[in-house]
Amino acid sequence: MNGFTPNNNTNVIRLLSEAIRKCNKSRNRILMGAVVLCILTLTFVFGTAYGKINAEYTKNIRMDGTTASTYIEEGTKQQYEKARSLGYARETGRRMKMGEATESGKKESICSIQVLDQTAWEKMMKPAYTGVHGTYPKKQQEIMLPVKTLKKLGIDNPKRGMKIALDVSISFFQTEKEEFKLSGWYSAYTEDNGKSKAIGYVSEKKLKDWGYDIEEGSDILICQSNDMDWKDTEEKLYEDVPMKDNSQQIIATDTAKNRAVKEMTGSYVMAVVEAVVIICGIFLLVYNVMQISMSGDIRQMALLHTIGTTKKQIRKIYIRQIMWTIVPGCITGTVLSVLLLRYLIPELVGRQYLNGYGGAEELQIFRMEILLLAVAFTLLVILGASEQVIRQTVNRTCIEGMHYTEQTGRKKRHRRRNDLGKGTFNKKKRSETQELCFMAWKNVTRYRQRFVITVISMFLGIEMFLIVMVITTGSDYANIINQRPDFLIAGEFSEFAQKEGSGTEYQTQSPDQDPLKSEGNSFELLYDNEYDEFSPISEKVRNRLWSLDGVKKKKSYITEGAYMLSSISRDGVRPLEKDTYLGKNVEYAEESSTDYESGAKMIEGLDADTVQIVSENELKALKTYVEKNKLKVDMNSLEAGTGVMIVHDHKLSQKQERQAEKAVGETVCLSPLKNKETCIRWNSMTDKERDKEDEIIKAETPSTEYTLSGYLDNQADDFPEIHQTWHGAEGDIYYLVSEKGFNRLPTKRKTFCMELNVEKKKEKNIMYEIQKILSAENQRRKSNTQTSLDGEGEAVIFYIARSDLMQKIADYIRGNRIMFGSISVILLCVGLVNYFNIMFTGIVGRKKELEIMRKIGMTRRQERKLLLLEGSYYVLLIAGLVVSVGSIVLKGIEVYMRKQLSYFTFHYPIGAIAGSIVIMEIVCVIICNLLILKKMKK
Incomplete structure (x- = not known):
């Protein structure tokens, strides 16, 4: 017993694990690469997607100036409580719009004044701002202002x-002179215009001091x-929240997060x-490496099982040799992920990614949890x-385990001795190439x-790469700008409108906003120019622009029409009324309430309305849209010229x-x-003379009668593209009329705006010519006060160039493309590495088989050709799947996505x-010629 050596299982397990690891050295290198790629891909793809969506969310709320995406206008206390109880309303707040503020003693508006409740400020407005200092106003004379103001x-x-002295116009007849104390300030990123003007906030106590209550008549933000x-959202709210009258409207948009996800x-x-x-593609990538070497691993473990190794010991041996590979792989993958996502990608994207919306510090694509x-x-x-592997090892007998292969399926029927030779010599002998093709396929x-x-995993890898390519190129932000014309030329609002602060959002430079949508109305547009001869773009300027060398006339468009006074029957104008329960038209009527009682049928507009001519193609598109959606609209009268259409920017409630x-x-x-x-x-004239003159003019002025073809919402889904001029103003009516219908009017057509597409090589010269033409015209209009009624000069002309918009957001587009391109590249690498793993491990696992083939006469050339054919079969299969199913x-x-x-x-x-496909074939050639065969030759 003196020579007895005690059983040291720990050392034995360590030695066996080390021996098996060295035996599977080639497989383990591939496995380590798969582990690194798996971690890097998952972290990179999901981290980049998550960071991009969050960055876009931040951009959206800062561009909107709020996280609220829906509001019920002028809601009641009961409606607010009902909205709060709805499960799909995550946050609910109140907002009261009070009016405009000007610096004490001056006329130019510097901001609007609003009052918010606590939820609206903390949850909806504050997240859209940066650099918030101080607190929201609580005391009566406190105010919070944006840095711009x-x-x-x-x-x-x-x-x-x-102390800050301001004049606040609360209503048309009420202006309050106030001295506020500054309670705080913030930085906002909305365009400072009539639609999203800088906002100053006052307290609820101040609101009550002015005689208002935030619980009644305030907008309900959701x-x-x-x-x-x-x-x-709109449909559900109309169902769940009873409206106080027919005209009360719910305005909803997609949430900022929803828009960010849609874009991604x-x-x-x-x-x-x-x-x-x-995830499935990554799973199959790693699983495939293990699956290919599984038969060899099972045979190795079966030998140990034969000599008495227990299941627990087999698990320790096998897991231990695997851990020697995956632990370095995990460390390498983690380090690469941190370097790429924490430092490299943010550096490539640049600090200008969210320039104008708080900077690229909002782009955080590295997430530790991911x-x-x-x-x-x-x-x-x-x-x-x-x-x-372990389960299949211990569930088999020792003999089954040592002779294990992956071959499955039905057993082939053995041929009887008497059958041997039948037909054998009659079969046509295959050529060498055919034989190699047959062997490769087998x-x-x-x-x-x-x-x-293998086929599924490779297909998923390549297909996912293609899907990401299609989505990223199709949703590229540049596509928004590319839908614009090379040059948009239109008339500006009057100087009066710009001084008052309304109408200035018309011509916005934001690429993803409609530059012709406005909250200014026709009164502000035509102020000082409200006569029949006025045209936003004069005929002389129009002809000069249209005749510029390089303008593609077939791809350009001119929007034409006129400014007209309109009268509509009471039932025709009723959908636009603010309070249909009372039967009164608050915003769009000239008659008093006695006129309603006396049975007056026609309602006259106070100001001129826009009447736009629609082209034949636009008429066809409208007709198709109406028929497809089965809308109750009379397109026949519009086409015939006897009818006019009213279009609106989603201004009507469901009841309207x-x-x-x-x-x-x-x-x-x-x-x-009137003419000029x-x-x-x-x-x-004096007032009395004017009244008399108006009666004479009204009696002498020709009026053209039409039927109302119907109302259409230009914000509805699938609404066809209509080249509208300025639109979206409250209180105005926007008519569409056919060429036949306009020819019936006693006025000349005016040019509202021009959309010019030009030859690329002449674009710079044309831009220079447009600038020169408009500069001379605008200088003439401003200097020649005789062209206007009150001496301020005609409204001038502006232009927006697509190239300028593209340059403005070049950094943002570049950042998008870098991130999306990186995701595409890494997904392509997953597919290629998967193919490499399959080829490499598959050939290495058949070392002995290839040695036997060489011993029975297979040449080196035939061996190389055989392996190339095997790789090419995979390539052809994947190509076929991608072209068909893909x-x-x-x-x-x-x-x-459309x-x-x-x-x-x-x-x-x-x-x-x-x-x-070409890269996969190149990988196949490299593996066969440089890696495998050279190694085997050694």
Whole structure:
């Protein structure tokens, strides 16, 4: 017994693990690479997507100036309580718009004044601002102002408690002179214009001092669930919250988060589908490496099982040798993920990514939780595959384990001795190439389960790369700008409107906003120019612009029409009334209430309305849209020239929409404005003389009668593209009329705006010519006060160049492309590395088989050709799947994304498909010629 050596299982397990690791050295290198790629891919793709969505969310709320995406105008206390109780309303607050504020003793508006409740400030407004100093006003004379407004007041270094004197116009007849104390200030990123003017906040105590209560008559702000789009939100709110009258409206938009997800993936559903596909592809990548070497591992473990190694000991040996590989892989993957996502990508994207919205510090694509989940997922996949090896080892007999192969399926029927020779010599002998092709196909499909998993994993890798390519190129922010004309030329609002602060958002430079949408009305547009001869773009300027060398006339468009006075029957105008229960028209009527009682049928507008001519193509598009959606609109009268259409920017409530359907066929009368000479004479008259002159003009002015063809909402889904001039103003009516219908009017057509597309090589010269033409015209209009009625000069002309917009957001587009391009590249690498792993581990695992083939006469050339054919079969199979099944998937992506994003552009990725196939074939050649055969030769 003196020679007895005690059993030291720990050392034995360590030695066996080390020996098996060295034996599987080639496989383990591939496995380590797969682990690194798995962690890097999951962290990179999901981290970048998560960071991009959050950055876009921040951009959206700062651009909107609020996180609220829906509001009920002038809501009641009961409506507020009802909205708070709704499960899909995440946050609910109140906002009271009070009026405009000017610096004491001056006329120019510097900001609007609003009052918020605590929820509206903390949850809806404050997150959209940066640099918030101080507190929201609580005391009666406290005010919070944006930095922009303070600079207008000449205050560069604000301090809490400093006194600020303002004149606040609360209503048309009420102006209050106030001395406030500054309670705080903030930085906002909305455009300072009539639509989203700088906002100053006062307290609820001040509101009560002015005689108002925030619980009654204030807008109810709502943040709905992110998975609800604006249409569903409006429909649900109309169902769940009773409206106080027919004209009360709910205005909803998609949430900032919803818009960010749409721009990135299309929708939450698509995001989940893409995430599942990516995870499945990564799972199959790692699992495939383990699966290919599994038969050899089972035979190794079976030998140990034969000599008495227990299941527990086998698990320790196998897991230990695997951990020697995956631990360095996890560390390497983690380090690379941190370097790429924490430092490299943010540096490439640049600090200008969210310039104008707070800077690129909002772009944080590295997420520690995503990295930890990626590491955990990788470990679970490898350990799960390892457990399968151990389970199959111990569940087999020793002999079965030592002779284990992956071959499955039905056993082949053995041929009887008597059958031998029958037909054998009659078969046509295959050539060498045919034989090699046959052998290669048999080798590829030898193990069916491995073959199916391999093909699916490679297809998913390449297809996911193509899907991301299609989505990213189709939803590229540049597509928004590319839908614009090269040059948009239109008339500005009058100087009066710009001084008052309304109408200035018309011509916005923001690429994703309509530059012709405005809250200014026709009174502000035509102020000092309200005569029949006035045209925003004069005929002389129009002809000079149209005749510029390089203008593509077939691809350019001129919007024409006139400004007319309109009268509509009472039932025809009823959908636009503010209070239909009372039967009174508050905003759009000239008659008094006695006129209603006396039975007056026609309602005359106070100001001129826009009458726009629609082209034949636009008429056809409108007709198709009406028929498709089965709308109650009379397109026949519009086409025939006997009818006019009213379009609006989603201004009608649900009840008003139903009233609009009943208004079809009502009477509309259009009359021209006074001519310039009459207007000048009218301005010099006394009030009594004016009244008398108006009666004479009204009696002598010809009026053209039409029928009302109907109302259409130009914000509705699938509404056709109509080249509208300025639109969106409250209280105005926007008419569409056909060429035949306009020819009936006693006025000349005016040019509202021009959309010019030009030859690229002449674009710079044309821009110079446009600048020169407009500069000379605007100088003439401003200097020649005789062209206006009150001596301020005609409204001038502006232009917006697409190239300027593109340059303005070049950094943002570059950042987007870098992030999306990085995701595409890494997904392509997943597919290629998967192919490399399959080829490399598959050939290495057949070392002995290839040695036997060489011993029985296979030459080096034939061996190389055989392996190339095997790799090429995989390439052909993947190419076939991508072109057939993959194309169907890409077509579905196109249809889906077009519904989600109006500017989505589909480009079939023929270059990416061809490139990925060529790269796979190159990888096959490299593996066969440089790696495998050279190693075997040694």
